[in-house]
Amino acid sequence: MNSKPRLSTYWVTCADGLETLLQEEIQGLGIQDIEKFPGRLIFKGKLEDAYRVCMWSRLASRVLTPIHVHELEFTHDARDVAEELYEGAINFDWSLIFAPQSTFAIRLHVERDIKVNTQFATLRVKDGVVDSFMEAVGKRPSIDIKQPEITLYVLAGKTEHTYCLDLSGDSLHKRGYRRFMTDAPIKENLAAAILQKAQLKQRNPEIILDPMCGSGTFIIESLMILTDRAPGLVRRFGFNGWNGHDHELWMSIKAEAAERHKVALEQPLPKFYAYDADWEAVKATKQNIIAAGFEQQLDQIQIEERTLADWPDFQAEGKTSFIVTNPPYGERLGEKASNRALYLGLSALLQKNFPNQHAAVIAAAVEQADVLH
Numbered sequence: 001m002n003s004k005p006r007l008s009t010y011w012v013t014c015a016d017g018l019e020t021l022l023q024e025e026i027q028g029l030g031i032q033d034i035e036k037f038p039g040r041l042i043f044k045g046k047l048e049d050a051y052r053v054c055m056w057s058r059l060a061s062r063v064l065t066p067i068h069v070h071e072l073e074f075t076h077d078a079r080d081v082a083e084e085l086y087e088g089a090i091n092f093d094w095s096l097i098f099a100p101q102s103t104f105a106i107r108l109h110v111e112r113d114i115k116v117n118t119q120f121a122t123l124r125v126k127d128g129v130v131d132s133f134m135e136a137v138g139k140r141p142s143i144d145i146k147q148p149e150i151t152l153y154v155l156a157g158k159t160e161h162t163y164c165l166d167l168s169g170d171s172l173h174k175r176g177y178r179r180f181m182t183d184a185p186i187k188e189n190l191a192a193a194i195l196q197k198a199q200l201k202q203r204n205p206e207i208i209l210d211p212m213c214g215s216g217t218f219i220i221e222s223l224m225i226l227t228d229r230a231p232g233l234v235r236r237f238g239f240n241g242w243n244g245h246d247h248e249l250w251m252s253i254k255a256e257a258a259e260r261h262k263v264a265l266e267q268p269l270p271k272f273y274a275y276d277a278d279w280e281a282v283k284a285t286k287q288n289i290i291a292a293g294f295e296q297q298l299d300q301i302q303i304e305e306r307t308l309a310d311w312p313d314f315q316a317e318g319k320t321s322f323i324v325t326n327p328p329y330g331e332r333l334g335e336k337a338s339n340r341a342l343y344l345g346l347s348a349l350l351q352k353n354f355p356n357q358h359a360a361v362i363a364a365a366v367e368q369a370d371v372l373h
């Protein structure tokens with residue numbers, strides 16, 4: 001007899017502005033009927049779909065599944081939101097979701113215009129979960145804020161509070177390879193979004209250059225995309241301590257991802273150039289590439305301390321090239337005035353070395369983007 005798999009609701013969160021790209025990405029994983037909200041997509045699907053998003057989404061921030069909704073009776077101004085959150089938490093039997101031996105943490109998000117001390121309210125949610133455990137099984141789980149086995153993501157709303165299990169655990173942009181940091185690194189999922197928007201894969205470049213590579217995020221994310229390397233292959237997730245976790249299903253998704261990567265690694269790779277004026281950045285890039293599992297590919301990647309004024313001859317004529325970089329923003333790093341000069345210099349260099357090629361350059365201000373013709 002064929003029984004239909006149980007469908008559940010999943011939320012996939014992302015940075016503001018990435019919703020459409022994320023929707024395309026998730027549709028590419030075979031997921032349909034996705035509803036789009038600011039910073040969040042919602043779909044109904046199988047657990048396998050949620051696991052696939054965890055394993056394969058390069059753009060998502062978190063994958064959540066709502067467990068319990070606490071509807072509110074009062075929505076007047078004098079409401080005590082922290083106590084509502086406690087009530088909601090104690091009114092659900094959390095021992096159905098995880099064992100008291102697991103550690104847990106609460107991440108509270110509060111909708112705009114709701115007045116509450118989030119630190120205190122977070123504590124009250126925690127109290128509610130602990131009291132629910134004590135009532136149900138007479139034992140309580142401990143808190144671990146840094147590396148919890150279970151993360152409950154709670155959205156405090158105007159008419160209801162939603163208690164979700166965070167399947168991603170930590171935010172998905174943390175792929176696990178960034179061992180060495182430089183100033184102002186771009187988030188991994190934002191770098192991936194830029195590469196996706198700039199159609200890195202479809203352009204099939206022979207040369208990839210990041211002339212201001214910092215900690216190497218664009219180079220590593222490009223390597224991952226071009227070698228079909230799932231971003232979730234070696235990181236920890238938030239479902240291991242969950243009663244609903246299907247270990248066999250997850251292991252089969254993981255084995256499939258490992259096989260896809262192995263097959264893709266047999267294809268030739270472009271030549272990568274990762275430059276930065278700062279020696280620390282050069283070191284960080286190399287270490288992070290190794291931490292990401294691409295030590296074998298290092299001979300394809302030229303990582304050097306170089307300023308924009310010191311580019312070698314790329315011999316790029318007739319080759320498809322893809323340049324991607326985020327120069328110092330001007331707000332966090334460097335000065336605005338010198339920044340304009342930097343963008344002008346970059347623009348001149350790109351035109352000289354890579355005429356008629358594609359470049360994706362982040363600009364924090366219109367004046368910077370304007371000089372990049």
Ligand SMILES: C[S@@+](CC[C@H](N)C(=O)[O-])C[C@H]1O[C@@H](n2cnc3c(N)ncnc32)[C@H](O)[C@@H]1O
Pocket residue numbers: 182183184185186187211212213214215216217218275276277278281306307308309325326327328329333342
């Ligand atoms: C915003 S950071 C890049 C961050 C990088 N995308 C990452 O993910 O870590 C800008 C980088 O540009 C480098 N830089 C600034 N001026 C430069 C120049 N004239 N030539 C080469 N690199 C430069 C800085 O050392 C810094 O690492």
